[in-house]
Amino acid sequence: MRNAPTILHLDMDAFYASAEQASKPSLRGKAVVVGGLGPRGVVATASYEARALGVHSAMPMAQARRLAPNAAYLVPRFSLYRAVSEQVMTLLRELSPLVEPLSLDEAFVDLAASGTAEDAESARRTGVRLRADIRTATGLTGSVGLAASKMLAKIASERAKPDGLVLIEPGTERALLGPLPVRTLPGVGPATGDHLRRAGITTVEELAEAGEDELVRLLGKAHGQALYAMALARDERPVVAEREAKSVSVEDTYDVDIHDRPRIGLEVRRLADRCVRRLREAGLSGRTIVLKVRRYDFSTLTRSETLRGPTDDPAVVREAAERLLESVDTTGGVRLLGVGVSGLADYTQEDLFAQASSRAEPVPEEAVAAPVVVAREPVPPHWRAGQDVRHAEHGHGWVQGSGVGRVTVRFETPQSPPGRIRTFLVTDPALEPAEPLPLVATAPAAPSPAPGPPAAP
Numbered sequence: 001m002r003n004a005p006t007i008l009h010l011d012m013d014a015f016y017a018s019a020e021q022a023s024k025p026s027l028r029g030k031a032v033v034v035g036g037l038g039p040r041g042v043v044a045t046a047s048y049e050a051r052a053l054g055v056h057s058a059m060p061m062a063q064a065r066r067l068a069p070n071a072a073y074l075v076p077r078f079s080l081y082r083a084v085s086e087q088v089m090t091l092l093r094e095l096s097p098l099v100e101p102l103s104l105d106e107a108f109v110d111l112a113a114s115g116t117a118e119d120a121e122s123a124r125r126t127g128v129r130l131r132a133d134i135r136t137a138t139g140l141t142g143s144v145g146l147a148a149s150k151m152l153a154k155i156a157s158e159r160a161k162p163d164g165l166v167l168i169e170p171g172t173e174r175a176l177l178g179p180l181p182v183r184t185l186p187g188v189g190p191a192t193g194d195h196l197r198r199a200g201i202t203t204v205e206e207l208a209e210a211g212e213d214e215l216v217r218l219l220g221k222a223h224g225q226a227l228y229a230m231a232l233a234r235d236e237r238p239v240v241a242e243r244e245a246k247s248v249s250v251e252d253t254y255d256v257d258i259h260d261r262p263r264i265g266l267e268v269r270r271l272a273d274r275c276v277r278r279l280r281e282a283g284l285s286g287r288t289i290v291l292k293v294r295r296y297d298f299s300t301l302t303r304s305e306t307l308r309g310p311t312d313d314p315a316v317v318r319e320a321a322e323r324l325l326e327s328v329d330t331t332g333g334v335r336l337l338g339v340g341v342s343g344l345a346d347y348t349q350e351d352l353f354a355q356a357s358s359r360a361e362p363v364p365e366e367a368v369a370a371p372v373v374v375a376r377e378p379v380p381p382h383w384r385a386g387q388d389v390r391h392a393e394h395g396h397g398w399v400q401g402s403g404v405g406r407v408t409v410r411f412e413t414p415q416s417p418p419g420r421i422r423t424f425l426v427t428d429p430a431l432e433p434a435e436p437l438p439l440v441a442t443a444p445a446a447p448s449p450a451p452g453p454p455a456a457p
């Protein structure tokens with residue numbers, strides 16, 4: 001493991017909810033819950049004000065409504081989140097070519113890869129500047145963790161929340177990890193956590209004391225060994241930049257999120273077999289095995305492993321995909337799984353890729369963004385709580401609620417004071433759906449300090 005805290009983990013604070021509060025001045029300082037408003041909706045993100053009332057991610061929406069009846073309940077606006085995410089990822093890529101996004105608002109950055117930081121002091125400076133740049137570019141806050149490994153950098157950013165920075169000095173890792181619950185470690189979900197608790201293991205220290213043999217006995221070889229290493233703060237996983245690579249891939253979207261870890265493993269093995277069949281049918285082989293996981297909150301992550309040579313052996317692909325799955329936290333459930341093989345040998349077949357991508361089902365945003373209120377008469381599907389609208393006379397606003405033929409709109413923008421609400425007929429011709437407005441009025445083209453005033457044209 002490296003001896004300087006040069007792995008940075010960035011996690012935006014309550015990302016979706018913060019973006020909504022930045023967009024909608026009347027919601028600042030208020031409980032805001034973003035997620036699926038339909039019958040099987042779950043909370044994607046709750047603002048800190050809603051968290052104080054006990055609402056958290058992955059909670060069924062009905063339960064959230066009982067805990068926080070006065071919170072604002074909004075559908076996600078992915079186009080806005082993606083735009084902000086792009087700004088954040090651009091800032092990260094200025095720090096290093098090695099950026100590994102985990103979701104829209106979370107990524108690892110290897111600061112040593114670019115020489116941006118080589119010791120604790122330069123790493124801290126980089127983190128402080130990054131947080132300021134993110135705030136300037138997006139108007140939102142992100143927390144930064146710095147450590148000598150990915151696992152510890154992520155733990156550090158968690159401890160930094162909200163709106164903070166924590167650096168774990170090399171050499172202090174084990175003392176810090178010891179008293180923490182086992183669930184802190186990557187790969188310990190609720191099931192593994194329960195299993196360990198029944199064996200009398202609740203803290204990381206107890207995990208380390210149990211020893212590798214005991215953990216292998218309890219959890220199986222791969223998981224037991226991996227967890228033992230983590231308990232000793234040994235984590236050699238490199239930061240892996242995502243590359244655009246063509247691949248043969250298959251994926252499945254599930255009607256109901258899968259929570260059961262063995263079932264997830266079974267699905268991954270099935271997908272690996274299907275992927276290899278397609279590969280063989282095309283007479284291809286490939287070197288890089290890719291696992292894709294979309295979680296309950298639509299955060300999507302991919303993991304990949306590159307073999308020494310190309311393969312089309314189902315056992316090899318299955319094992320690689322299972323190994324990759326071990327590093328993925330599936331707490332909260334999984335809605336899509338995919339397995340692909342890339343780095344294809346010698347030649348490529350464009351139509352094969354076309355086929356492969358047509359299999360890739362688009363994210364069913366409707367599944368989370370169901371109509372807000374069950375109305376007696378049909379409601380145009382775009383009047384969903386939180387959505388942007390424009391009124392011919394009153395300007396830009398957002399839908400606060402709709403039902404029984406009426407839609408209530410609050411007219412405000414990211415830069416305006418809290419706005420007034422007005423109610424219209426859902427069929428009002430003056431009202432139409434709109435695109436989200438940028439959170440920062442004049443986003444600077446280059447967020448780092450400008451070298452001087454721009455030259456006059």
Ligand SMILES: [Mg+2]
Pocket residue numbers: 011012013014015105106
């Ligand atoms: Mg976050």
